[in-house]
Amino acid sequence: MATESLTYIFINAALVNNFVLAYFLGICPFLGVSGKYETALRMGGAVTFVMLVSSMCAYGIHWLLLQLDAPYLQLISYIVVIASTVQLVEMFIKKFSPALFRALGIFLPLITTNCAILGLALFQTSKGYNFVQAIFYALGAGVGFTIALVIMAGIREELDLADTPAIVRGTAIVLMVAGILSLTFMGFAGLGG
Amino acid sequence: MNHHHPTLNPPAAEPPSSWPMIRALAGIGILCSLLIVSTWQLTLPTITKKKNEYLEKAIYQVLPGATSKKTFKITPDGKIEQFEGEERGVQRVFAGYDDQGRLVGLAIEARGQGFQDVLKILYGFSPEKQAIIGMRVLESKETPGLGDKIEKDPDFLANFKELDVSLDENAQIRNPIVPVKHGTKANPWEIDSITGATISSKAVANILRENTLRLIPVVMKNLQAFEDGSLAGNGP
């Protein structure tokens, strides 16, 4: 039973143990989509949304598997159920809110197999969060992901104008900047306590 | 594709069949479940044994002299019950016994907020000395090289050789555990912090204080149950 307060859970997931910069989850979109500020923001929104949905799914599946006494199906059912739920939600949004779909839609299929999503589901299970705590955890993780992505995009837009040697262009320099960001985020440790 | 009838559907345009898809997914599903379940059956005895050994090692470390254990749980309303199976999210208490079957002490799980993330520790409580006689960090993500000193620093671990948690006449803890600055420990209920890992040491102290204030009175009240190793009406 987890007794942490909701603020602690939120701050912990968003800043102290930022999914990208401390757990290295969701590095692929972090490296891929952090080129432009605008895209980064939308991607962040889409990830937060998928995280919320999959966090609720994971909570339900975990409860069900406990009833069935079948812990060995955890991984396989998480990935299958999360992937199909996101697909359903995507169709739903497409039908009822084309504007929202245009903003988030193209990212949704990409995100489903993102390790941050599955990571979130696994972490919340191993931490033993209840339903409300799980939602706050997902919200924190999504906000943290968005913050990291947006900061990175801001830096990269500036970096494009800088005169860098040919061999550091591309992934190498992004990783170096991410390293510095990660160290910066360590300053948040102890904030929730 | 079909060059002769560009405007018509290809001749073999029978309604798209979903049978191959269903067959493939069902077949793979069955194959996968068989694989998973057989692996689980195969490895379960070893895993249970290893997990148990791992836990026992930790328990015997915080309760020097213990050679066997029994597991209990404390319900939220302060009752002691035998613990069985894999139930999660309950407060577990392990009673350790020596060769003659006498109660050495109780190993109690405690958790709380550390510097980076949740800290999980196990501490040994001796009812005879009314003191904590050992502490071990079970799970921590404290900063390597700084915060993780709470697991290895010998001076810090020496705090837990005999840390006073004695009860007063109202059966409550007389002096709650407090962390103090390094080198200023004057009383047996104070924890000497580590320089450079102050927050992590304080976190350990706070977790212990909160947990002992809540549980030690309950444990002391039910000491007989732990000494007997069984509960009335609860089987042998």
Added chain:
Amino acid sequence: MNTDPAHLSTNEFIKGLWRENPIFVQVLGMCPALAVTNSVINAIAMGLATTFVLIMSSMLVSSLRSFIPRQVRIASYILIIATFVTVAEYFIQAISIELHKNLGAFIALIVVNCLILGRAEAFASKNTIWPAFLDAAGMGLGFTFALICLGGVRELIGNGTLLGYMIFSENYQPWIVMILPGGGFFSLGAWLLLFNWMKSRKERLNLAAENSR
């Protein structure tokens, strides 16, 4: 190009080790590469677990390739991969609880390692079992090799040890930053720099050779 079958199969095996190395060249599967490489032993365990899953799922995908319709292929691959990851997770747990604790959720996260799905889609679904096995083994070992490179640097500089043995003298002040998450980004960045530099040097040499001809 040599088309002799024996040469071709060596080629399938070798390419993953170096020329198409999953991490250093294709930059795939970064999450585990950064997350569990704070010591060599974790890196080896992670690398071998991934290799196991990669080989098993590639072989199964390859042998079922005519049975799986195109429309449901991704779903089938994910099912297969998730199965082998679960199998690997239970075996690791049976071998050592400590190791399982160190790797934590990252064993389960092998499922979403894009390398595995990538190989299933790009190679195993189009080839027979033997080339699929060689391709997977090569890619897996290349992945393991890259993880060991990262883990070696991080453990050596960040802790002064390799595989737990003291390498530097007692007075060595470890650079703790290398064990921290930031150090993961730095060391991977540094390795990529090295690879970029080698690539550009080779290109320059080739150009020079052509000009002088």
